[in-house]
Amino acid sequence: MENGRAKMKAVTGTSQVTCTAPVNIAVIKYWGKRDERLVLPINPSLSVTLSQDQLCARTTVAASLDFKKDRIWLNGQEQSIDAPRLQKCLGEIRRLARKRKHEEERAGDLLGCCVHICSENNFPTAAGLASSAAGYACLVQSLAKLFNIDGDVSHIARQGSGSACRSMYGGFVEWTMGKMEDGSDSIAKQIASADHWPELRVLVVVVNAGKKAVGSTEGMQTTVKTSALIKYRVEHVVPSRQEEMRQAVLDRDFQTFGEITMKDSNQFHATCLDTYPPIFYLNETSKHIIHLVHRYNQYHGKIRAAYTFDAGPNAVLYLLQEDVPEVLALFHHFFPATTNNSERQFVRGLPDVQRMELSADLLDSVGLEPSPGSVQYIIHTKAGEDPQVLTDPQQALLDENGLPKKQT
Numbered sequence: 001m002e003n004g005r006a007k008m009k010a011v012t013g014t015s016q017v018t019c020t021a022p023v024n025i026a027v028i029k030y031w032g033k034r035d036e037r038l039v040l041p042i043n044p045s046l047s048v049t050l051s052q053d054q055l056c057a058r059t060t061v062a063a064s065l066d067f068k069k070d071r072i073w074l075n076g077q078e079q080s081i082d083a084p085r086l087q088k089c090l091g092e093i094r095r096l097a098r099k100r101k102h103e104e105e106r107a108g109d110l111l112g113c114c115v116h117i118c119s120e121n122n123f124p125t126a127a128g129l130a131s132s133a134a135g136y137a138c139l140v141q142s143l144a145k146l147f148n149i150d151g152d153v154s155h156i157a158r159q160g161s162g163s164a165c166r167s168m169y170g171g172f173v174e175w176t177m178g179k180m181e182d183g184s185d186s187i188a189k190q191i192a193s194a195d196h197w198p199e200l201r202v203l204v205v206v207v208n209a210g211k212k213a214v215g216s217t218e219g220m221q222t223t224v225k226t227s228a229l230i231k232y233r234v235e236h237v238v239p240s241r242q243e244e245m246r247q248a249v250l251d252r253d254f255q256t257f258g259e260i261t262m263k264d265s266n267q268f269h270a271t272c273l274d275t276y277p278p279i280f281y282l283n284e285t286s287k288h289i290i291h292l293v294h295r296y297n298q299y300h301g302k303i304r305a306a307y308t309f310d311a312g313p314n315a316v317l318y319l320l321q322e323d324v325p326e327v328l329a330l331f332h333h334f335f336p337a338t339t340n341n342s343e344r345q346f347v348r349g350l351p352d353v354q355r356m357e358l359s360a361d362l363l364d365s366v367g368l369e370p371s372p373g374s375v376q377y378i379i380h381t382k383a384g385e386d387p388q389v390l391t392d393p394q395q396a397l398l399d400e401n402g403l404p405k406k407q408t
Contacts, residue, residue, distance in 0.1 A: 014064040015110060017146045018396045021138030021387040023055040023123070023131075024048065024166045024173060025202070025316045027261040027308060028242050029268040032224040032234070038183040039085075039162045042224065043238040045175045046245050047166045048318070049194065050202060051384030054349040057134035058390075059119040060397040061142040067114035073397075073404045074135075075120050085160045089140055090115070092156045097147040110147060117142075118397035118404050123379075132216075136160030137167035141387040154188040170194045170385035172249045174242075194383045197252050201324050201350075204379040205315040205331070207285045216311045219272065219279050229274040233267055254320060258306030261318060262293075265308040272311075283313040285335070285374040292334060292366055293317070296327070299365040324380070325353045333358060334368050335375035349380035 030045035070081045070090065081087075097111055119138060121131050140157040143149075158165035158175075165188040166173040172193075178186030223230050241260055248256035272279040286309060293307045305319040305327050319327055328347060332355070337346035390396070399405050 013066055014062050014400065014402050015113075015146060016060060016062040016396060016398060016402070017142050018058065018060040018390040019138055019142040019145065019387050020052050020056045020058045020390060021134050021141055021167050022052045022170070022384050023050045023134045024163060025050060025204075025308065025310065026163065026166070027257070027318075028238065028245050028264050029310075030163055030175065031268055031271060032220050032230055033162070035181075035183065036221070038186075039159050040183045040186050041162060041175065041177055042230075043234045044177045044242050045163070045166070046191075046242060046249075047163070047173050047175075048200075048202070048383055049167065049170045049173055049386070050204075051194075051381045052388065053384070054379050054381040055123050055134070055204070057119060057121050057131070057138040058395070058397065059117065059135075059138040059142045061118075061139075061146050062116045062398050062402040063110045063113035063146060064116075064402055065113050067116060067402060070114050070116075072117040073119070073407065076404065076407050078407075085136075086139075089136065089156055089160045090143070092159065093140070093143040093147055093149065093153075096149050096153075096156075100147075100149065115143070115146075116398060116402040120397065132161040133163040133167045136164035137387060140164070141168065145389055152187060155183065155186065158183075158186065158188075168386060171196060171383055174246065191246055192249055194385050197249070197383065199252075199321045200254075200383060201319055201321050202381045202383070203315075203317040203319065203324070203327065203331075204381065205289060205317065206376045206378070207283065207289075207313045207315065207374065208376070212281065212312045214279050214281075214311075219275070219281075219311060222277075222279070223271055223275040226276040227271050227274040229267075230271045233271060237267065254306075255303050258297075258303035258318065261306040261308050269309065281311050281313060282309060285371065286313045286315060288334070288368055288371065288374075289315045292330060292368060295366045296330060296362075299362055325356045326358070328353060328378070328380075329356050329358050330362075330366065331375060331378060333363065334366065334370050336370060336372045337377075338373040345377060346375075347378045347380055349378075350382065353380075 024047040026045050026047040028046040030041050032042040034040050034042045072081050137157045144153045154165035154168040169190040172191050174191050175188045245260050293305050297303050304323045305317050308316050
């Protein structure tokens with residue numbers, strides 16, 4: 001991997017770049033746009049970029065004069081290249097490429113080429129795990145490297161999927177709301193690096209890997225149109241909460257970080273319930289996880305784990321490394337794997353932590369009935385880096401002719 005200018009592979013007239021990009025999980029939620037076309041948010045947001053060792057999108061883009069038209073394959077299946085947001089990203093990259101001084105003739109020739117795009121995720125798509133953010137960040141990063149575009153391109157990723165702009169950076173990232181009508185100041189910026197808070201850990205609790213009933217775009221539009229609570233949130237809650245969260249990250253203050261994370265998640269889902277007709281992203285298992293976390297924190301007399309839920313039932317827990325064994329033990333007890341899901345498959349990601357025995361007092365304090373199989377699996381991860389360029393040709397998703405190496 002490398003972060004610098006891509007070393008493009010030129011084979012039989014084809015230039016090719018492969019990148020990976022991370023998932024990010026917001027602790028101050030983005031929900032609602034003030035401009036649908038430019039994807040400008042109604043409030044700022046703040047997120048943690050997750051490690052690509054566990055969760056990432058991978059994209060290969062190729063350009064050739066031999067290609068007859070632009071094409072795209074997602075997770076092995078060809079899709080329409082005409083999706084408006086996809087076209088917006090392609091158009092913006094090509095516009096910037098035209099403005100670039102053509103220092104080398106061959107790079108300039110790419111402007112006359114069609115492109116082939118192949119992308120895949122190593123996690124469920126459309127299940128509330130920020131797949132579109134990782135996907136569009138990866139697309140924009142790959143195209144920018146292919147066309148030798150330097151500098152910040154988070155404003156282009158934003159036009160594919162709003163939160164994708166945050167996946168253009170590693171660590172802890174803020175998406176500024178901006179004030180300009182053209183959206184030029186609505187960009188992402190890193191507020192702390194991935195190694196700023198080395199003790200912080202993340203558990204992605206997959207409750208349902210299926211596609212959600214109400215997509216984020218549709219949900220946001222309906223909320224902005226019908227919810228009175230979203231207006232109060234934007235004007236009176238988020239501005240101060242954003243500042244407090246930024247400072248909590250800089251101070252590595254987990255008590256403040258955890259409290260704001262949970263409160264903001266709760267308010268986000270409250271605005272979904274305040275939407276007309278209401279939107280229900282959480283299910284019963286989601287509610288049981290919320291109950292478990294609050295009882296666990298109450299038992300210890302301080303915040304040891306903090307939940308957040310995006311637009312789906314899957315929980316993301318933030319906690320410190322020293323508390324991972326106990327929290328995982330609670331999930332093993334209250335949400336045990338079924339016989340079809342081995343212990344190794346149930347907790348994935350970072351190396352196994354030593355199992356610990358839970359006290360009877362703690363189990364009684366949580367007070368839930370075990371629910372086997374209600375959690376599909378857990379991904380143990382941490383904060384991670386920005387998009388990466390892969391230089392090994394074996395990792396490319398397109399072959400030397402610009403066609404997918406595997407299709408379904």
